[in-house]
Amino acid sequence: MKKLLLIMGVVLLHFNSLAQCANSNNIHSFTINGTNYELVRENQTWTQAAACAVARGGFLAHIESAAENTAIFNVLSSPAAGINLARTVANDGGGGSYVWLGGNDLRTEGTWVWNGTNSPFIGVNSEFWRGIFNARPIPGRYQNWGIDDRGSQAEPDNSQNQDALGIALTQWPVGFQFWLGTAGQWNDVDAGNRLYYLIEFPPCSETSSNIDETSCGTYTSPSGKEWRISDTYNDTIPNAAGCDSVITINLTIKPNSSSFQTVSACDSLESPDGEFWTESGIYNHTIPNAIGCDSIIIYEVKITKASDSNISESACGTYTSPSGKLWTVSGIYNDTIDNAVGCDSVITINLTILSETYNSVSESACNAYTSPSGKVWTTSGTYNDTIDNGAGCDSVITINLTILSSTRSVSNINSCSAFTSPSGKIWTTSGTSLDTVDNAAGCDSIMTFNLTIISVDNKVTKNKDTLIASSGGSYQWLDCENNFSVISGATNQRYIPNQDGEYAVEVTESGCMDTSECVSFVLSSVEGLNEEQIVIYPNPTSDVIQIMMENGQQIEGLSVYDVSGKKYEVSFTKSQNKYEVNLKDLPSGNYVLVIDSQGHQIRRQVQKL
Numbered sequence: 082m083k084k085l086l087l088i089m090g091v092v093l094l095h096f097n098s099l100a101q102c103a104n105s106n107n108i109h110s111f112t113i114n115g116t117n118y119e120l121v122r123e124n125q126t127w128t129q130a131a132a133c134a135v136a137r138g139g140f141l142a143h144i145e146s147a148a149e150n151t152a153i154f155n156v157l158s159s160p161a162a163g164i165n166l167a168r169t170v171a172n173d174g175g176g177g178s179y180v181w182l183g184g185n186d187l188r189t190e191g192t193w194v195w196n197g198t199n200s201p202f203i204g205v206n207s208e209f210w211r212g213i214f215n216a217r218p219i220p221g222r223y224q225n226w227g228i229d230d231r232g233s234q235a236e237p238d239n240s241q242n243q244d245a246l247g248i249a250l251t252q253w254p255v256g257f258q259f260w261l262g263t264a265g266q267w268n269d270v271d272a273g274n275r276l277y278y279l280i281e282f283p284p285c286s287e288t289s290s291n292i293d294e295t296s297c298g299t300y301t302s303p304s305g306k307e308w309r310i311s312d313t314y315n316d317t318i319p320n321a322a323g324c325d326s327v328i329t330i331n332l333t334i335k336p337n338s339s340s341f342q343t344v345s346a347c348d349s350l351e352s353p354d355g356e357f358w359t360e361s362g363i364y365n366h367t368i369p370n371a372i373g374c375d376s377i378i379i380y381e382v383k384i385t386k387a388s389d390s391n392i393s394e395s396a397c398g399t400y401t402s403p404s405g406k407l408w409t410v411s412g413i414y415n416d417t418i419d420n421a422v423g424c425d426s427v428i429t430i431n432l433t434i435l436s437e438t439y440n441s442v443s444e445s446a447c448n449a450y451t452s453p454s455g456k457v458w459t460t461s462g463t464y465n466d467t468i469d470n471g472a473g474c475d476s477v478i479t480i481n482l483t484i485l486s487s488t489r490s491v492s493n494i495n496s497c498s499a500f501t502s503p504s505g506k507i508w509t510t511s512g513t514s515l516d517t518v519d520n521a522a523g524c525d526s527i528m529t530f531n532l533t534i535i536s537v538d539n540k541v542t543k544n545k546d547t548l549i550a551s552s553g554g555s556y557q558w559l560d561c562e563n564n565f566s567v568i569s570g571a572t573n574q575r576y577i578p579n580q581d582g583e584y585a586v587e588v589t590e591s592g593c594m595d596t597s598e599c600v601s602f603v604l605s606s607v608e609g610l611n612e613e614q615i616v617i618y619p620n621p622t623s624d625v626i627q628i629m630m631e632n633g634q635q636i637e638g639l640s641v642y643d644v645s646g647k648k649y650e651v652s653f654t655k656s657q658n659k660y661e662v663n664l665k666d667l668p669s670g671n672y673v674l675v676i677d678s679q680g681h682q683i684r685r686q687v688q689k690l
Contacts, residue, residue, distance in 0.1 A: 102133035109162050113152045118142060119280040120180070124169065127245035130181045130278035131199035141183035142281035144248075145209075145223050145378070153279070154265040157250060166250055169277040170464055173240065174270040175254030175261060179247030181278035184209070184267070186237075187244045188455070191216075197281065213239050227262020231452030235261040237269035248279075255579035289327045298337040299372035308332055323513070337375045345383035347424055358382050385422035395433040397474035408432055435467040435472040440480040449525035450482055460484055487525040495533045503528065510534055537595035539588050546682065547646070548600060549574045554590035555583035558646075561585050561599035570645065576646040578602050579673050579686060617674070621688035628676070630658045638677035643670060664689050 109120040125133065127141075134141050144150045156162055157180055166178040183197025193210035209222035213232045227236035227249070229366040231480045237243065247270050252263045294300060298420055299309050311334045318326050344350060353366055361384045370376035393690075394400060400408050402416040411434045420426035443448060449459045452466040461484045470476035495502055499509045502516040511534045520526035524660050538551040550556050558571035561583035568576070568584075578584060583599040616629040630636060639662065641649045649672075653662040662674075667689050672684045 102136050111156050113149070113156070116284070118153070118156075119282075120161070120164075120277065122158065122165075122168075122277050122504040123427070124164060124275035125181075125278060126275055127181050127185065128199060130276075131183070131197060134278070134280040135198050137280060139280040139282040141181055142279040143183045143195040143197055144225070145195075147223065147225070150223075150225050150248075150265065153439040154248065157248070158264065158281070164250065164277065169250070171247060171268075171270040171274040171276060173243065173251075173274070174247065174268050177253030177255055177262075177268070178250040179268065179270060179274075179276050180250065181276050182246050182248055182267070183281075184246030184273065185244055186269075187272065190239070190244075193246070210237070213237050225265070225267050227266045227268050229261045236267065239269065241271060243269040244269050245270060245274075247274075247276060258337065285325060287325045287382075289329070289374060291329045291331070292633065293331045293333075295333045295335065297335045300332055300334060301576050302330065306520045308334070310334060322587045335372055335374045337377060338370045339379060341379045341381070342380040343383070345385065347385050347387075350382055350384065352380070353378075358384065360384055385420075385424045387425040387427070388420045389427040389429070391429045391431070393431040395434075395435055395473065397435050397472075398438065400432055400434065402430065403428060404686045408434070410434055435474045435476040435680035437477065438470045439479075440479045441481065443481040443483075445483040445485055447485050447522070449486055450480075450484065452480065453478065458482055458484070477639060485522040485524050487527060487529045488520045491531070493528045493531045493533075495535060495592075497535050497537070498595070500530070500532055500534065502530065508532055508534070535591050535593045537588050537593050539586065539597040541584075541586055541597045541600045543600065543602070544635065546577055546684070548584055548586070548602065550574050550576075550588060550597070554588065555592045556589075557587045559585045559587060559596070565596075573646045577642045577673060577675075579644070579684065613664045615676070615683065615685075617685055617687065621690050622664060623690045624672075626662050626664060626687060628653075628660040630660065630678075634658075634678055636676055636678055639668070640675040640677075642675065644672045644673075 103119075103121045103123055107122040109221075110121070111118055111120070119137070119139070121130070121294055122632050131141050142144060142153065144153060157164060164178075164180075169178050170408070171179050177669065183195050184193055185196060185199075186193045187199075188194070188196075188201075191212050192208060194207040196207060197211060209219050210216065210224050210226070211219065214236055216225065219354075221628055223548050226234060229235040246267055249262055249264050249266055249268055252260045253268065254261065254461055264449045301307055302314065304316050306314075306316060307316060311332055314330045314332055316328045316330060342623055349357045351357055352364065357506065358364055358380075361382055364380045364382055366378045366380065368376050368378070398409065402408065402414065403418050404416050406414075406416060408414060411432055414430045414432055416428045416430060418426050418428070452464065453468045456464075456466060456468050458464060461482055464480045464481060464482055466478045468476050468478070499507055501507050502514070503514050503518050506514075506516055508514050508530075511532055514530045516528045516530065517527050518528070540551045541550050542551075548558070554601050556572055556574055558568045558576045559565045562570055565585065576584070576586070582601075584602055585597045585599045587594060615631075615634070618627055619627075620626060628636065636653070637653070639651070639653055639660075641651050641662075641664070643649070649667055651664065651667075653660050655661075664687070669689050672687050672689060674687050676683050676685070
């Protein structure tokens with residue numbers, strides 16, 4: 082019944098195209114019992130939603146039975162519908178989520194009608210409720226207003242002048258232990274809420290008709306199809322109700338005729354009907370043929386015209402024009418030739434006559450000289466060379482050429498650690514090296530160096546209380562803690578320090594000198610020996626010293642070194658706990674006495690007078 086009531090409004094719509102009031106990505110389409118619906122997941126007021134429904138060829142949905150209400154609610158609450166409940170909320174509807182349907186009392190307060198097109202023309206059978214929640218329904222008309230938690234009718238309540246119907250997707254009010262309605266029931270809410278909406282589409286009735294058509298050459302059907310052959314065709318367009326109108330067309334095609342001609346002329350050509358064509362191109366001339374259709378004559382017209390142009394030319398000495406004329410003086414000239422289509426081409430020539438130039442230069446080069454034109458000369462002399470001058474004419478150059486020579490040399494070089502060549506290169510390894518600088522003539526001086534890099538071995542090792550330099554030439558031991566001062570007499574490969582400190586050695590080898598890194602030295606300690614129990618006397622001495630060893634300590638070995646680290650062989654004798662050492666044959670000076678006892682060494686300085 083509801084579909085028939087809507088036809089008056091629906092037939093006024095443009096069914097041949099759907100308005101783009103809704104994004105197709107936000108539409109969920111479904112069918113219930115042969116009726117098509119679209120759920121639009123876009124927020125619109127009730128009036129905007131009705132307008133979009135009309136633009137899409139339908140109306141906001143009407144529900145006229147419990148079965149229809151249940152089927153629609155099941156689709157809306159399914160995951161396939163894709164509804165985000167938080168995005169379609171009516172705050173004046175208890176904060177519940179709703180979808181717009183076509184019911185409203187916008188025209189007359191309290192008179193609820195199904196008017197999903199928002200049409201001013203409301204059918205007499207569209208009313209389904211009158212009053213608020215305590216009213217009675219229209220006999221025979223379905224309604225599903227909200228029922229509260231006590232089982233009483235709670236909607237519509239016209240709170241805040243609510244005039245539009247939404248089907249609830251949630252219980253309302255939200256967040257309370259009581260309710261005024263549950264999901265699937267209806268509530269009246271403010272038409273200004275921006276909610277999702279449900280569009281219903283009316284059923285269609287097809288129409289059919291037969292027509293006879295005759296056309297020349299081609300025929301365009303009502304739907305825009307083109308046919309060129311006589312036959313019977315079917316064409317489909319929307320009828321007044323927006324449904325298919327199938328037209329059977331009995332079509333007769335009469336042939337047009339055509340011919341093709343190529344013509345050419347200068348400046349212009351007169352057509353058969355007296356029109357003048359002044360430009361090349363394709364022109365059509367149409368006359369009726371014998372059967373009343375078009376006879377189309379196609380002319381390929383080639384209009385050739387005289388042309389004129391201006392050019393600027395320059396030439397060396399003489400210029401030959403396009404027509405073969407010769408000019409030797411600068412000026413403005415006119416020349417005429419045939420253009421590409423056989424008509425006159427008048428050329429105005431701004432002519433400049435240019436001249437050759439001559440000059441002499443003196444040049445010098447190392448080994449070989451390349452002239453401006455690319456010639457190569459290797460001996461001194463006078464030469465002529467020709468290139469283009471600035472005007473593009475010959476520039477003849479007389480070149481007075483001097484060829485200079487490069488030089489070569491070989492040197493044997495000995496260097497300490499590294500060698501810096503005349504050009505500034507640095508080499509640190511022995512071998513044959515090349516270096517190049519300018520000689521007195523400004524050419525390459527190529528030098529070959531047979532290079533020997535002398536590396537001085539300045540390593541220092543420790544052996545017990547002795548510092549040992551690597552084998553080499555001559556030595557000088559240094560006191561690092563005294564600003565690298567020279568240690569007098571310490572010129573041997575071995576050095577025995579007489580006190581703790583930092584020491585280095587300066588090594589001279591093959592004329593090169595290098596200093597080692599500083600080496601930390603700590604005198605060996607004597608564990609188990611009490612130095613106070615070792616008495617040496619007399620000190621200084623002129624020949625013999627006595628060594629007293631108390632508490633049964635024994636001398637197991639004894640060595641004597643001068644300050645340079647040189648070792649002297651001496652003899653000693655023992656009597657009970659006293660030892661006698663003969664220094665009579667040693668030169669006068671300071672010495673270090675090294676006593677071996679119980680696997681340790683103890684040092685004492687003595688002076689020989």
